[in-house]
Amino acid sequence: MREALPAADLLALDRAHVWHPYGPMPGTTAPLVVSSARGIRLRLAEPAWGQHELVDGMSSWWAAIHGYRNPVLDAAVRDQLGRMSHVMFGGLTHEPAVRLAARLVEITPEPLRHVFLADSGSVAVEVALKMCLQYWASLGRPAKRRFLTWRGGYHGDTWHTMSVCDPDGGMHSLWSGALPEQVFAPPPPDGPGTLDDAADGGTAGGPAGARGTDHGEEHAAYARSLETLVAEHAHELAGVIVEPVVQGAGGMRFHSPAHVRALREICDRHDVLLVLDEIATGFGRTGALFAADHAEVAPDVMCVGKALTGGYLTLGATLCTSRVADGISRGEVPVLAHGPTFMGNPLATAVAVASVELLLGQDWQAQVRRIERGLRSGLSPARNLPGVRDVRVLGAIGVVQLDHEVDLPAATRAAAAEGVWLRPFRDTIYTMPPYITDDADLARICAAVVAAAEACT
Ligand code: PMP
Numbered sequence: 001m002r003e004a005l006p007a008a009d010l011l012a013l014d015r016a017h018v019w020h021p022y023g024p025m026p027g028t029t030a031p032l033v034v035s036s037a038r039g040i041r042l043r044l045a046e047p048a049w050g051q052h053e054l055v056d057g058m059s060s061w062w063a064a065i066h067g068y069r070n071p072v073l074d075a076a077v078r079d080q081l082g083r084m085s086h087v088m089f090g091g092l093t094h095e096p097a098v099r100l101a102a103r104l105v106e107i108t109p110e111p112l113r114h115v116f117l118a119d120s121g122s123v124a125v126e127v128a129l130k131m132c133l134q135y136w137a138s139l140g141r142p143a144k145r146r147f148l149t150w151r152g153g154y155h156g157d158t159w160h161t162m163s164v165c166d167p168d169g170g171m172h173s174l175w176s177g178a179l180p181e182q183v184f185a186p187p188p189p190d191g192p193g194t195l196d197d198a199a200d201g202g203t204a205g206g207p208a209g210a211r212g213t214d215h216g217e218e219h220a221a222y223a224r225s226l227e228t229l230v231a232e233h234a235h236e237l238a239g240v241i242v243e244p245v246v247q248g249a250g251g252m253r254f255h256s257p258a259h260v261r262a263l264r265e266i267c268d269r270h271d272v273l274l275v276l277d278e279i280a281t282g283f284g285r286t287g288a289l290f291a292a293d294h295a296e297v298a299p300d301v302m303c304v305g306k307a308l309t310g311g312y313l314t315l316g317a318t319l320c321t322s323r324v325a326d327g328i329s330r331g332e333v334p335v336l337a338h339g340p341t342f343m344g345n346p347l348a349t350a351v352a353v354a355s356v357e358l359l360l361g362q363d364w365q366a367q368v369r370r371i372e373r374g375l376r377s378g379l380s381p382a383r384n385l386p387g388v389r390d391v392r393v394l395g396a397i398g399v400v401q402l403d404h405e406v407d408l409p410a411a412t413r414a415a416a417a418e419g420v421w422l423r424p425f426r427d428t429i430y431t432m433p434p435y436i437t438d439d440a441d442l443a444r445i446c447a448a449v450v451a452a453a454e455a456c457t
Pocket of ligand 1: 154
């Protein structure tokens with residue numbers, strides 16, 4: 001066993017040498033040192049704000065749906081480690097990767113048949129965009145090389161993915177001008193989930209209006225304006241890429257599945273590919289296995305990541321239809337031009353197979369419905385706080401939106417004092433708890449979200 005460094009020494013080295021996401025963030029406190037994690041609890045090397053451990057309200061950025069040290073997932077990694085931890089994927093293949101690809105094809109919308117096993121979410125989106133560009137180039141239509149997306153979206157940190165992120169969001173505005181220029185549409189009008197309009201309780205398994213076509217004039221007008229924009233740019237559009245039903249890291253906004261359905265029809269009418277980024281929404285988070293299922297829509301290309309491995313290892317996947325794959329194969333360069341070193345990593349794919357089976361082998365819909373109910377009742381006190389604009393819940397996602405930017409250190413501290421780890425951003429304090437979170441811990445997470453919101457008023 002290696003000896004643990006004292007937390008103070010570790011933090012000094014961290015400060016001297018280590019970048020954190022979007023770091024160093026001005027005005028934030030030092031990171032907390034986590035020594036281990038089990039179930040939904042993070043064990044701290046040093047107590048912080050009186051706590052030795054924190055309940056994880058974030059699922060490690062929405063990935064650890066089964067919690068930490070799950071015996072089945074631990075065993076899957078250990079078993080694979082006994083065979084091989086990695087082997088190159090060029091010219092070689094192996095059982096975990098093949099089994100995972102076949103299983104993903106089974107559980108995702110019907111015409112998706114071909115799977116690229118990427119090594120992160122951003123790379124999965126990068127590959128999706130490349131697939132679209134290569135498809136049209138192969139068909140002799142190289143002018144179709146731009147993408148249309150909704151404002152307020154988030155698709156990753158690599159170069160091409162940044163170009164389809166919210167252009168006004170701040171995170172990537174540094175690069176505007178150097179990035180490929182995409183076409184931005186306003187995001188759909190807000191959808192289901194606001195506590196005020198669903199006191200009847202529960203949207204998991206189908207947000208209000210799932211598949212719905214009757215969304216009134218607002219929806220129809222929005223769809224018409226979207227179609228006008230797509231039509232105007234169709235000659236140069238390779239694809240439309242969106243996050244279905246929930247725009248996550250761009251602002252935690254929910255919209256009706258009817259908009260995803262409308263987008264599918266618009267793309268079909270104007271010969272544009274539809275890419276759905278399910279990296280945040282996939283594997284049950286919104287109450288359906290994939291958010292596209294709420295709308296009964298099949299994309300041409302779909303990206304998954306995050307919860308794919310239950311948050312154990314870094315892996316993403318890009319699925320496409322035979323139309324797209326065959327199109328690429330007919331091109332002058334008849335190969336998909338992508339192949340990272342750690343593609344199809346055996347440890348990651350083995351734990352992904354185990355995680356998917358673990359999820360599907362249980363009544364996960366009931367789990368997510370239970371969490372949704374807990375979030376609805378636990379977050380409702382936040383509605384009465386000054387400075388709170390909206391409280392919304394969909395599946396295992398609970399959001400308190402303020403009418404101003406969060407005070408990150410104050411909100412983090414307030415949540416930690418309640419024994420909960422949260423990482424608010426922009427104007428939102430939110431939780432995406434692991435599905436194994438029991439009712440008592442869920443109540444604690446909700447109390448922490450409310451306390452964090454109070455600390456920002
Ligand atoms: N797409 C979406 C919808 C995401 O939420 C994220 C991560 N927040 C990504 C892409 C990028 O994934 P990764 O951070 O694993 O590269």
